[in-house]
Amino acid sequence: MINKVVSGPEEAISDIENGQTLMLGGFGLCGIPENCINALVKKGVSGLTCISNNAGVDDFGIGLMLQQRQVKKMISSYVGENAEFERQLLSGELEVELIPQGTLATRCMAAGYGMPAIFTPAGVGTEVAEGKEVRNFNGKDYLMEYAFEADFALVKAWKGDTAGNLIFRSTSRNFNPVMAMAGKVTIAEVEELVEAGSLDPDHIHTPGVFVHRIFQGKGYEKRIEQRTVRTRN
Amino acid sequence: MINKVVSGPEEAISDIENGQTLMLGGFGLCGIPENCINALVKKGVSGLTCISNNAGVDDFGIGLMLQQRQVKKMISSYVGENAEFERQLLSGELEVELIPQGTLATRCMAAGYGMPAIFTPAGVGTEVAEGKEVRNFNGKDYLMEYAFEADFALVKAWKGDTAGNLIFRSTSRNFNPVMAMAGKVTIAEVEELVEAGSLDPDHIHTPGVFVHRIFQGKGYEKRIEQRTVRTRN
């Protein structure tokens, strides 16, 4: 097997440069590449275009990169819960492209599947459709949406092996597998890194061929955005 | 959970009618819905269009349906290894549409993902492209291929639960998950049927929402087409 292991987040992201396009896995704060984000903040790289469903909160996730003014443009489906984000957007410092969540996921998938474009009905007849090709199939209108291109995809998995195979846990899977397939370079951080051969081939969510670098992350905070509970009767 | 369990293959396929379009999972003889095929042979339904990567061998798999003249048309990528198939094809009794294997898989996936068409470079400049729309993206030509529509998808899984969730074993996964998503009615036969809640949600390959009927099959032969072995030194 091909060994993809790197020493840690610093080495993994060392060649990310100003102005590049990154995909970041996660939904809300769930399943985000915490170690890579922290390393990007430390490195101070800027002018980034970030493709991510959300933009974190003020003091966690992509919010940390926003505070450092490292992000030039966000491509997301939902960007609430972030005061600094709002300030930068209203002041014109930050550019935002909002696209439907399913379109976002499918454009990532399209890149991973080598499909240059896909058709979706999401956004037909709305401002999302402006400037886009509309095509009718079987009486229904669809927008043609292009596959994303990202210089790097940063994803977070639960377990991974030295060959780059990934297994995600529960709903922290979300955008991670489709983004893992879509990066020109894909960096995976995992809670537990094991030897190739330790994972059941039938359980693997992302085959190692899509992953270029992998490392075991440290100090996962896994912050909860909306803690909702019920009480025992 | 919604219970999808039916008594067996006879009940599962009872409303399949002459002239309908079926998808059948499997690659070669690996992971084919043996019980459903046997029930179709017994039922004697005919004039079928079968979407399946292969057409079985003379005395197993779809070959059994060919012997009974139940198949009007095969849509496949590879149809060797079948003398009766060849005879019917050359005599004009059987219609065959050969399409690239990746195109076949992706047209199934497109149906399951609600995408009316996809783009693939496979077949550009060949007779497969005849009559199809060619479109250039980033300097490369692609064919537009339509999502399949199938009245029924018949798939074979290793384990399944009463909610219709499926887990496949090793390379018997092949076309089964994409076809499971693509049938108007999807019938799953499994080697082991368990109660909902017995399977780890992270291990499920096909979510139950795609499966309409499920039953535990019997007497799996799992024939091997090319037995290749090495000798111990």
Add this chain to the structure above:
Amino acid sequence: MLDKNGIAKRIAKEIKDGYYVNLGIGIPTLVANYIPEGINVVLQSENGLLGMGPFPFEGEEDADLINAGKQTITTLPGSSIFDSALSFGMIRSQKIDLTILGAMEVSEYGDIANWKIPGKMVKGMGGAMDLVASAKNIIVAMQHVNKAGESKLLPSCTLPLTGVKCIKKIVTELAVLDVLPEGGFKLIERAPGVSVDYIRQATAGKLYADDDVPEMAFG
């Protein structure tokens, strides 16, 4: 006049045995509390889960297990996890039987606006545009009038659209209404004690009402 729970309770009556259901944020989330006993329903959360259960008991929250509203949740037996692309794949291919979501405005042709108010901070559409564009059966849970007393059931939407000609049924604090294919709101049920005239006054779009519109019944 119904409160939010009343709206949720009335909508719950629309859920049939064997349905896969996607619940939006707000009132739709409350619908889960009123699903009739003996009915088997599977809730989808579009971040990648079928078989969503109730909130966890205190101390049992799992940061890796959240719903589309980012709330900690649980799974029920028979649940399955998948990535976001497959999640919207099943939405586009209409495997979800019923979608319930909120709205700022609905037009008499079934257009819906629920994601953007020009001049205000825009948070994004999330999965709403995918859901309304694909779902075969959508119920809108909304207030009939806004805080300024203006109708939210309009001849045409004034806010940027989320989707066009996609809403077929609306449940508000005042009424249950169908959107007619040829345009117009058809009054199906009145909230307890609310008159047809009251509803007519609160509805800016065309309203069609029979002489005898029944009051809502609850289970």
Add this chain to the structure above:
Amino acid sequence: MLDKNGIAKRIAKEIKDGYYVNLGIGIPTLVANYIPEGINVVLQSENGLLGMGPFPFEGEEDADLINAGKQTITTLPGSSIFDSALSFGMIRSQKIDLTILGAMEVSEYGDIANWKIPGKMVKGMGGAMDLVASAKNIIVAMQHVNKAGESKLLPSCTLPLTGVKCIKKIVTELAVLDVLPEGGFKLIERAPGVSVDYIRQATAGKLYADDDVPEMAFG
């Protein structure tokens, strides 16, 4: 002049450390036997496997574990299983570094024909059209001439095409040749004891050869 194993052995030299490789049926399958020691290579089987291992020991065959040639195989540590759509997804998105397959004819522009002989029973293209249309690096393993002694390296293919302008390198029993972007076969290496003139006679398409074409070296 090389036998089939010789062709496979020469092709194996093109495999670099860290490559993901797809091997077609026939001579390409033999290449697996000659992958240099110390080189880490992962073999893909397009039915849905990365990390294909050797044939199983007798008695250990598993009907659920086969390769694209329907042969019983094994997996190596670090292997992964996936469905056929994802398998061709990774082929289309060029995650496979090298594809090795057989051919009936190759044209001097890199067109390939390997799936159909008009008037004969057609078995189908399987995954060949997907592979040649997508792979960034394809090596053809083939006989230089057919049984009738006619060249299979042609100005243009006479058989129905599998793909156009996609082949960049060919290894035959006689030679290693590159296909030039502007058209024509460039002779890179001769099989041991085979002269340039012999190769020229066996090549119907344009052949370019330097004065001093080296003999193939093996390991």
